[in-house]
Amino acid sequence: MADMNGAESLVHTLLDSGVEVCFTNPGTSEMHFVAALDHIPGMRSVLTLFEGVATGAADGYYRMAGKPASTLLHLGPGLANGISNLHNAKKAGSGVVNIVGEHAASHLELDAPLTADIEGLARPVSHWVHSAKSAADVGADAARSVQAANTAPGQVATLILPSDTAWTDGGQVAAPLAPPIRVKPAEADIAAAAGALDGAESLLLLGGEALTAETLELAGQIAAQTGCALLSEWSNARMERGAGRVPVPRVPYPIDLAVEVLAPFKRIVLVGARAPIGFFAYPGKPAVLSADGAEIIELADWSADLHGTLEGLCVAAGAEGAKPDLATRNPEASVSGPLNPDSIAQVLGQKIPEGAIVVDESITTGRAFHPVTKGAAPHTWLNNCGGSIGYSLSCAIGAAIACPDRKVLTLTGDGSALYMPQALWTMAREQLDITVVIWANHSYQILRGELINVGVQNPGPRAIDMLTLDRPRIDWIAQARAMGVDGVRIDSAEAFSDALEDAFDSTGPRLIEVSM
């Protein structure tokens, strides 16, 4: 490998460091990377039509694979198109090795049309940013980028690759670098937190890696022993749910409801979660949602060893032998009649297949889903953690590639799905086993409520028009067909149930438009 160029050293180093998938939309300045991917076996390259699909897929991949994929983006504008889903990945604690091509150093000073401040664009959504300085450095830079991406809970590491560092010979493959080890809180802090968990006025609030099946079991034992309540954050990167698991409700999104749910708690222990705050500020409403004077005990943030923390808490609370309350399977039932959030929740509670990965971006329609689906077959639930809508179709791609033997079910509002419908094409191209359900209410429904929340009681016709998507209505079946995906439109609970069954009985991508 004496004559290896920088791009080749990059691909070899990524592979040696455990990066096996590259979500890409390349351009001229990345052609040597493309050539290296071509002749070095081992990296699965997944083409996207838009860079946000690539970064969103990398987010979903990390959540399910527990290790980072790489991206390959074209200069500043390619990075720019991927930023909103990098924002979501950052807020979810997902590791991403975000590789961005750059002009050759000699070309940069000429200020060509595509020249942009790539580091400046990357920094707000990256924990780690570095521009390769020479072909000989690229391998070591790549190893450090993977180490950064693997740093708990997972970080966005942006490696900028000037084209001359890619095409010049002298590349050196670098050895993998281990990320920092996750640590546990001190015994005394664990003991103090265990003491605070005592009865119905105490809450154990969970997030991040505290939502695996095993950690939930520990939390369930603690709750059974101490009488504390269990809640999770509203947005969770990944939560294991369903029959046989410890059910943990989410802090509600609507601010008045969240305040009401949190009102009883005088002591809140945080494990992998942050203290509950509102998604937005509203005139005259609180931003901190816990009760006035509630004691907030920050036991372990999301980068800590949360399994170890909950084990310690379980021991300190004397809960080792306790029997947690487990969700029981919903009785079999057929659901019929008109579609509304409740009937949809009933259908999902019946039909979510065992082992499914649910990628949820249901916004308004989905608030009724959790109470019912806790009794569905065991499954994994992913939320949008950064609030940048349009994440779910792309996230589903990464989840499906990480877990090819599991069904992926994407639930999304129409407004959200319209941000990156191009994801459907990659689903078709890779024949991913993803069922996409679109809640077609033909509006930014959530914003109608938000207008009132911010104090606009009587929105006029022009304001309403800005929140309405029905002029013209999107034809989702045509949208799916355009991208090579079969779709079906349904408008009753029975038809929804049948369409889901149909989709899960076959493999490959499928779209269901639910007329609301």
Next chain:
Amino acid sequence: MADMNGAESLVHTLLDSGVEVCFTNPGTSEMHFVAALDHIPGMRSVLTLFEGVATGAADGYYRMAGKPASTLLHLGPGLANGISNLHNAKKAGSGVVNIVGEHAASHLELDAPLTADIEGLARPVSHWVHSAKSAADVGADAARSVQAANTAPGQVATLILPSDTAWTDGGQVAAPLAPPIRVKPAEADIAAAAGALDGAESLLLLGGEALTAETLELAGQIAAQTGCALLSEWSNARMERGAGRVPVPRVPYPIDLAVEVLAPFKRIVLVGARAPIGFFAYPGKPAVLSADGAEIIELADWSADLHGTLEGLCVAAGAEGAKPDLATRNPEASVSGPLNPDSIAQVLGQKIPEGAIVVDESITTGRAFHPVTKGAAPHTWLNNCGGSIGYSLSCAIGAAIACPDRKVLTLTGDGSALYMPQALWTMAREQLDITVVIWANHSYQILRGELINVGVQNPGPRAIDMLTLDRPRIDWIAQARAMGVDGVRIDSAEAFSDALEDAFDSTGPRLIEVSM
């Protein structure tokens, strides 16, 4: 107006400053701006499904209206989705009043899910960035943002609007502020440049505002008198063309061809243009494209008074009475047979309607268009100046809104159009008179050439696969229908000619998929 809030003072100030259109995709934090747009008459609000469509439309609007529109984007992620087309706007010299909502100041410190470094994201694509500090400041901030946007040739001005500055009372409407006046070079510099324009070894290279019908006429007189050649940059924000106008070829995109075209010139005078450089760097190829030792005379950059500069140059060259070579109208002809770049160019040369605005993103297919279409009916031609592909559908929206009485013809490769197909929906919603032509070659055709340009002579199957869009093929007719636009697929020159005639005979949006 004593009780006006910040959002209301913003809308009033924008209107007073001549901003009449707002391209928007709002969210919760922008609801007071939406409410203000609702009850204050005068601002046309145009909803988009994706923020890149809003920023691209603002670019196109400025090019044709000669004054800025505003955007309204939702927090950091909304801005992020608009960055790539702001990059294009910046490189085109288009003025944009880019308004981005932000959390209330009290909410920012809580680091909510949507919190991001908005100023950091905005700076690489903005000439001017400011966050409003209080409701009382918003009006003055808005006036300054419009002034910045109007600063020659046009600038991206990003005004960040924390939601509390929007909803708090005490807004003050501010008076319009004039931008700096465009200046002319000194007489001595003009005389020296005129002296350098002498015979076939001299070149007058034009860009920016030097490409209006009037300035081209002046350039044509100078060429007729001095024997100098005329060229324009490869990418031009706006160029007036067609029969009866002075035809000015573009410096070619392919680097070898550009070097060949520029080789004869020993003296190059720049008026509104920059010295010619390559779009990308390639191993072993030059980045500066003019001949070694050529004298480059930077007479006037794109922010100068280019009409005055060319008038001065015309006088100094003694060319006031000279008769410029004007393009003559192509003889009427019907074109038939298979579709290829040449037959397509012939059809366009016949069918471009008088007064049409051509928004060109043809990449590989379009290189044959200019020589033939110089003899079409008089029209305006817009190029992508920033190289971030996917600009044309959005840019066409802004052009159509700026010029409702003119036909807009968008010519785009399929790969480019797939970046923001959501623009079709806004075309349908606003019933804009836009004909979209998609060159459906089902590949990133340009990158196949670029692989070879960077020295990859024998790309393997995985590399080719990364540049190919035919697995599955996009169904553009379905894509158009999904968004409420009628489409037709054609595969011969006659059918293309008929489809264009059909489209121009009716009004409203239309899509033509050209199978290549």
